[in-house]
Amino acid sequence: MSDIPVVSNAWAERLQHRQQSQVPELWDMLDVVNDPEVPALSLWDLGVLCDLHKDEYGKVTVWITPTYSGCPAISTMQDDIESELARAGFNDYEVKTKLAPAWTTDWLSPEGRRKLREYGIAPPTQSACGNASGLTPEFGVECPHCSSSDTKRLSEFGSTACKALFQCNDCHEAFDYFKQI
Amino acid sequence: MTETDLKQATMQYVTRLGDDSIILSHRISEWCSNGPFLEEDLALQNVALDFLGRARMYFTYAAELEGEGRTEDDFAYLRDERQYTNLLINELPRVDFAHTMARQLFVDVFNTLFLQQQLQSKDETLAAVAAKAVKETRYHLRRSHEWTLRLGDGTAESHQRMQNAVDNLWGYTHEMFDVDALEQQLIEAGIAVDSAALRPQWLEKVTAILTEATLTVPEDSWVVRGGRTGYHTENLGHLLTEMQFLHRAHPGVTW
Known part of the structure; x- marks a missing residue:
């Protein structure tokens, strides 16, 4: 059965935000960081990776958001992003957690939905x-x-x-x- | 109220919400490996985890408002019984499954109403926590609602146990709707939720569910209160002994 090609507004906004980013290579780089509990999904697919930014001094700031209030995986996600940034040669970076807006499954990417089913x-x-x-x-x-x-x-x-x-x-x-x- | 006073009052209020969450979380988590069947065991632990997550967000925020370098762990593990300000209903022992589910029904209905109001809080962090928690609570309520029906409208034994639980807990539900001077100030500042105003809706919803489950809504003949001022039932001390043991035996331990 094939998916009806309709995407949520929330997803469309996320995608647009990523496409307009000044640092597309950073988004691409973090595509390899997967969710520790559902390793078929990247943090981007899951919607946990909210935003990232590189300032004029080269410092990278990444924002993530927990899925559920008690999500036990959030610190592992933070560590995984940090190691990926370190591996890529960055030495000034910070991973921040933000609560608002609250995570929703509408942020799952269409690719993520497909990967979930395959998994x-x-x-x-x-x-x-x-x-x-x-x-x-x-x-x-x-x-x-x-x-x-x-x-x-x-x-x-x-x-x-x-x-x-x-x-x-x-x-x-x-x-x-x-x-x- | 000066800005410093407001911050101090908010910190105390947020600590209350954190206390409610962590104590209830601990109580539910006591069912781990004791649930009536595996799926239910997992479900209870998921609910406990949601409350633990809320406690962490509230304590982290309280520590930030206080600004004295304490962390969420100091709030959870290094305060004594008299410093805990949770509502008494959250600390009562789990007794049997009916008691656990009756408490959950009362608390879940309350939380659906409370969090809906907290979404409007002028305090951005409180509003953000509510936005996450309100969605989880809908799942909690659906489950406690279904269990109340199943036990209340079940066998003679399950009906009796559920009715006992409802009767035994009823006098502890009034405290959820108390508003003291601290909360009154914060309600006026647009930060806290006016929980007193939620009682009619709560009663209506709970009455509908209990009636559907063939249970009798108790009379308001007795009330116990005290949690918000640090006066607790004997149960809290025992709970804290268990919950805080590791941290007190190995101060500052992390993993």
Whole structure:
């Protein structure tokens, strides 16, 4: 099944911000830094990488935002970005965390959604497909293994804060669903 | 109020919110490996983690407002019982699963209303924390709502246990809506949430859920308060002993 090529406004804004950046090479460089919990996704794909900036003295500042309030991976993400900057020869850099605006799954890149599915995690349904509240549906999240929509929710909360647990009634595999938030 | 006074008052207010979050987080986390089944065990730990994350954001901000070089760890690990200002409902023991879920229902309904108001706070950090937390709380409430239905409208045993839990906790819910002089000042400054104003909506929502779950809404016949002024139930001391042990035995330890 192919995706309907519609992107969220939030994503379009992120992409535009990146494209207008004065330092595109830095964004490209950090594309290799992946999420420690879902290593199929880069921090950019996940939407955690918010902004970066290089000042006139060459100091690099990177802003990231946590997915959930209690995201335990945030300090690992910070370390991973710092090592990548160090590896590329920068010696003056800082990684800052910012809370606002709050992270949303609308910031996931279309590429990230595809990679999630390939990795065996169902990407968040967009509101048309889920229920009106935007919370995790009880049935019908597309199985990332066999693409069946005959699936059921086993648990509202899965192995990490950002996921819920589903099972497919066709291929019987259990799979993670990346919750919409 | 001078700017320094306002900052000091905000710091105390933010500490209260942090205290509520960390104590509840610790209580829920006690279910780790004791949950009724694996998925529920994981769900509870996810909720605990959300509250822990809030506690960290509030304590970090309180330390920043105070400006005396303390960190989030000093707030969490190096304060005694009388210095903790959490609402009593958060420190009560987990008892059985019904008590845990009844408390969660009361707190989750309160938080959905409270955080919605905190979004409007003139304090940017408080508004930013609310913007993150309000989304997580919708998930928490849906789960505690479903469990209340399942236990209340379940077997005779689960119904009785849920009713006991609701009755035992009811007198602790009033404290959530108390506003003291400190909060009054901050409400006027557009920083704090006027929680007293939230009680009618809270009662309406909780009554609807309990009724749906075939449970009886208790009478307002008794009230316990004191958490905001540092007067706690016996339970908090035991909780802190457990929670602070490592940090007090190995001061400044990090990993």
